[in-house]
Amino acid sequence: xxxxxxxxxxxxxxxxxxxxxxxxxxxxxxxxxxxxxxxxxxxxxxxxxxxxxxxxxxxxxxxxxxxxxxxxxxxxxxxxxxxxxxxxxxxxxxxxxxxxxxxxxxxxxxxxxxxxxxxxxxxxxxxxxxxxxxxxxxxxxxxxxxxxxxxxxxxxxxxxxxxxxxxxxxxxxxxxxxxxxxxxxxxxxxxxxxxxxxxxxxxxxxxxxxxxxxxxxxxxxxxxxxxxxxxxxxxxxxxxxxxxxxxxxxxxxxxxxxxxxxxxxxxxxxxxxxxxxxxxxxxxxx
Amino acid sequence: xxxxxxxxxxxxxxxxxxxxxxxxxxxxxxxxxxxxxxxxxxxxxxxxxxxxxxxxxxxxxxxxxxxxxxxxxxxxxxxxxxxxxxxxxxxxxxxxxxxxxxxxxxxxxxxxxxxxxxxxxxxxxxxxxxxxxxxxxxxxxxxxxxxxxxxxxxxxxxxxxxxxxxxxxxxxxxxxxxxxxxxxxxxxxxxxxxxxxxxxxxxxxxxxxxxxxxxxxxxxxxxxxxxxxxxxxxxxxxxxxxxxxxxxxxxxxxxxxxxxxxxxxxxxxxxxxxxxxxxxxxxxxxxxxxxxxxxxxxxxxxxxxxxxxxxxxxxxxxxxxxxxxxxxxxxxxxxxxxxxxxxxxxxxxxxxxxxxxxxxxxxxxxxxxxxxxxxxxxxxxxxxxxxxxxxxxxxxxxxxxxxxxxxxxxxxxxxxxxx
Numbered sequence: 001x002x003x004x005x006x007x008x009x010x011x012x013x014x015x016x017x018x019x020x021x022x023x024x025x026x027x028x029x030x031x032x033x034x035x036x037x038x039x040x041x042x043x044x045x046x047x048x049x050x051x052x053x054x055x056x057x058x059x060x061x062x063x064x065x066x067x068x069x070x071x072x073x074x075x076x077x078x079x080x081x082x083x084x085x086x087x088x089x090x091x092x093x094x095x096x097x098x099x100x101x102x103x104x105x106x107x108x109x110x111x112x113x114x115x116x117x118x119x120x121x122x123x124x125x126x127x128x129x130x131x132x133x134x135x136x137x138x139x140x141x142x143x144x145x146x147x148x149x150x151x152x153x154x155x156x157x158x159x160x161x162x163x164x165x166x167x168x169x170x171x172x173x174x175x176x177x178x179x180x181x182x183x184x185x186x187x188x189x190x191x192x193x194x195x196x197x198x199x200x201x202x203x204x205x206x207x208x209x210x211x212x213x214x215x216x217x218x219x220x221x222x223x224x225x226x227x228x229x230x231x232x233x234x235x236x237x238x239x240x241x242x243x244x245x246x247x248x249x250x251x252x253x254x255x256x257x258x259x260x261x262x263x264x265x266x267x268x269x270x271x272x273x274x275x276x277x278x279x280x281x282x283x284x285x286x
Numbered sequence: 287x288x289x290x291x292x293x294x295x296x297x298x299x300x301x302x303x304x305x306x307x308x309x310x311x312x313x314x315x316x317x318x319x320x321x322x323x324x325x326x327x328x329x330x331x332x333x334x335x336x337x338x339x340x341x342x343x344x345x346x347x348x349x350x351x352x353x354x355x356x357x358x359x360x361x362x363x364x365x366x367x368x369x370x371x372x373x374x375x376x377x378x379x380x381x382x383x384x385x386x387x388x389x390x391x392x393x394x395x396x397x398x399x400x401x402x403x404x405x406x407x408x409x410x411x412x413x414x415x416x417x418x419x420x421x422x423x424x425x426x427x428x429x430x431x432x433x434x435x436x437x438x439x440x441x442x443x444x445x446x447x448x449x450x451x452x453x454x455x456x457x458x459x460x461x462x463x464x465x466x467x468x469x470x471x472x473x474x475x476x477x478x479x480x481x482x483x484x485x486x487x488x489x490x491x492x493x494x495x496x497x498x499x500x501x502x503x504x505x506x507x508x509x510x511x512x513x514x515x516x517x518x519x520x521x522x523x524x525x526x527x528x529x530x531x532x533x534x535x536x537x538x539x540x541x542x543x544x545x546x547x548x549x550x551x552x553x554x555x556x557x558x559x560x561x562x563x564x565x566x567x568x569x570x571x572x573x574x575x576x577x578x579x580x581x582x583x584x585x586x587x588x589x590x591x592x593x594x595x596x597x598x599x600x601x602x603x604x605x606x607x608x609x610x611x612x613x614x615x616x617x618x619x620x621x622x623x624x625x626x627x628x629x630x631x632x633x634x635x636x637x638x639x640x641x642x643x644x645x646x647x648x649x650x651x652x653x654x655x656x657x658x659x660x661x662x663x664x665x666x667x668x669x670x671x672x673x674x675x676x677x678x679x680x681x682x683x684x685x686x687x688x689x690x691x692x693x694x695x696x697x698x699x700x701x702x703x704x705x
Contacts, residue, residue: 052593053584061594070594128684143681150674165587168645169637177644178659184587185651185660189667193674201678209682210689 020223022251027091032219033265034084035151040272041077043195045070047276050188051283078162085155108138108239111149117142138235143205154194161187192280199277203270215270220262221254336360338383339373363426376425392425394418404496421446421495438495441478443488444469451489468555485520492516492553508553511537513546521547527611534610543575550609559609565592565602572603579603582648599634606630606647 024032048057048070061067096104103109119135120142126132140148161183164171168180207215211232218224230237240246254262340360342348348357363369374380379390395402398418405417413420422428423437423446431438437446448466450456458464469475469489477486492508499506507516514537518525528534528547536544550571551557557564569592573580583589583603592600604612606622613620621630627643635642649657651664 048594049590052590058594067591067594067600071591125681125684128681128688130688169635169639169642172639172642172644175641176659177641178646178649178657180642180645181586181649181651181657181660182663185664186667189664189671193667193671196671196675197678201675201682204682204686205678209686210693 019226020251020253021226021229021246021249022223023218023229024222026222029219029222031084031088034080036269038077038081038084039194039198040269040276042074042081043191043199043276044272045074045077046188046191047195047280047283049074050192051280054279054283054286056279057283075166078159081155082159085159108236109140111140111145113142113145113149117145136234137232138239139233141233147202147206150194150197154190157190158187158194161190192284195276195280199273199280203273207266207270215263215266217254217259217262217266220266221258223251223254336363336373358426366426366428367430368426368428392416401496408496408498409500410498420450438490440484440486440488441482443490444475444478447489465554468552472554472556473558474556487520491519510542510546511540513548517547524610531608531611531613533612545571545575568604569602576603579648582650585649585651586647588647601634601647605633 048054048060049067051057052061061070064070064073092104095101105112106114116138120137123132123135124142127134164175164180164183165187171183172180206212218228224232237246240249337360340358343356343358344360346355346357346359348355350356368376376392376394377389378393378396379386379388405411410417410420419425419428421438427435429436429439431440433439434441436442444466448470451462451464452466453464470479474487477483478488494507499509501508501510503509504511506512514525514528514534518528529538533544533546537546550568551559557567559565559568569580569583569589573583588601592602608621611619613623615622615624617623618625620626628638628640631643631645632638646657649660651657651660654661
């Protein structure tokens with residue numbers, strides 16, 4: 001993904017706390033914020049539709065003034081997320097194709113999967129069951145790439161099927177009749193997958209696992225401590241040291257307000273997500 | 287006097303008669319005194335005019351031994367439908383004054399033989415209260431049904447029947463549903479109570495008056511097969527449409543599973559069909575017979591939207607199939623006939639075209655033969671969902687265990703945060 005060479009170089013840091021390194025740019029953090037807030041909005045308004053027979057769905061619908069209000073909010077979040085998605089694609093296109101920036105489509109900083117990811121997955125699984133050493137990860141580990149591509153694919157699939165329902169008579173001009181039926185199946189199943197995946201797998205893998213518990217703050221603050229950096233992504237750390245680019249990635253220790261704010265926002269997001277997860281599971285199995 | 291009449295109008299319908307019957311034993315000490323005094327004045331005399339009786343009974347405070355009023359408001363009685371009659375036209379065993387202690391039960395059937403015969407065969411035949419005054423009101427205040435003072439004036443009928451057929455009325459004792467409040471909240475009840483529409487259906491419009499039969503009786507206007515005709519007395523056009531549709535034909539053939547008016551609209555709490563509440567409750571009613579169609583409808587966006595309420599426009603069964611003249615899709619007049627789909631769907635979906643109406647509102651994603659494309663799309667999506675989640679749940683659980691294990695081990699070795 002985007003190279004971080006241009007990230008702000010700030011030499012000042014709190015020596016007592018150790019050094020902090022920038023992992024995400026402002027743009028990436030804002031993108032994540034837009035992504036997760038619209039996602040929560042879409043999930044919160046989409047689930048009542050998917051499980052419209054359940055008591056909580058009807059209660060919510062009644063509370064906000066019926067389906068009209070839910071649909072409006074769902075579409076609003078969808079449009080905002082679509083714009084964010086298009087801006088992201090434009091960014092990749094500009095950086096990777098127009099500016100021919102290295103590391104966008106291949107190499108250790110790219111989101112594109114490579115052979116090392118396959119090997120990492122296998123050795124990670126082996127390490128889980130005590131059959132080998134823990135693999136060393138570079139900038140993006142295989143599960144992070146999976147998260148990225150799951151969301152990327154999900155947005156295309158859910159977005160397309162959603163717009164096909166929104167503008168059904170228009171889409172009917174070039175889609176076969178059965179596709180109008182299929183888009184609802186696709187939209188709801190893929191949406192359900194996204195919700196279940198994000199609120200269980202992503203939450204645990206990224207935030208709740210012992211390494212990051214209770215929350216990985218890096219996507220909120222943009223920086224992580226040197227210790228964390230070395231531990232989680234030793235290959236990237238070594239590579240940057242070797243190439244002499246480590247200093248360029250030095251960042252400021254996050255300010256207390258930002259940490260607290262991020263923690264509050266993150267906690268709210270996780271609580272909403274887990275609530276929706278429980279509601280989904282109860283509706284699914286009842 | 288006027289005040290007493292006003293109070294009397296509010297009395298329970300059965301009371302005046304009961305008072306009269308009680309009067310048989312009623313000539314207690316006080317009354318005896320009055321009677322004695324009167325006897326001194328008039329001596330035994332033939333009673334010929336109302337005024338003779340009203341000389342005593344005109345006293346609004348007159349009561350029998352049990353304290354029940356035996357007073358008669360002469361002016362109101364004079365205005366009433368029986369105003370021209372003499373008292374002993376009805377109280378036949380009273381010929382002269384002083385009259386006997388026992389006052390015979392008034393037999394309305396002496397004059398109203400037809401009505402009495404009708405009543406005898408009805409559900410009200412064994413009523414313990416006097417069957418006539420229960421509905422027609424206080425015996426001395428009976429007015430023609432066209433008179434707004436009458437208890438059976440159209441606008442007063444629901445209140446009259448409601449005296450028994452409401453929550454704490456007689457109906458409860460007999461295990462009958464409390465229909466009065468439901469009726470009053472219905473479209474008919476509103477038309478009657480709010481608009482004062484004389485033509486609005488009241489109880490007797492559907493149930494009849496004297497010859498009221500149980501809805502289980504094939505002769506009853508509320509017997510299932512007779513309901514279309516009963517409602518059709520007012521809703522003639524809808525009845526014609528209904529009888530031309532699949533349900534009406536079913537009923538005409540004697541198929542009592544086919545729904546009649548009340549199955550969808552209910553009998554008493556009839557709602558305006560455009561109301562959200564009616565639109566919300568109606569789909570399951572159709573679905574109670576058309577179960578397979580309901581389950582496939584449930585899978586569609588129409589249903590998902592519709593279930594949440596507040597969006598009453600969402601297509602319900604009859605928005606596409608029609609409400610009264612429901613025809614099979616093969617009928618060229620049916621709104622769901624292929625030739626009519628663009629128009630039918632276009633009612634909501636502006637810009638609906640031939641391709642758009644290929645959408646199947648009852649597609650079954652579980653039926654491989656009927657909807658192969660949707661079946662396989664669903665299968666693929668389910669496998670994707672199950673596959674991804676299964677893999678990552680195992681992956682995450684193993685990871686969690688391993689990471690925690692390492693963390694504990696590192697800590698016990700005096701190491702820092704590491705996993």
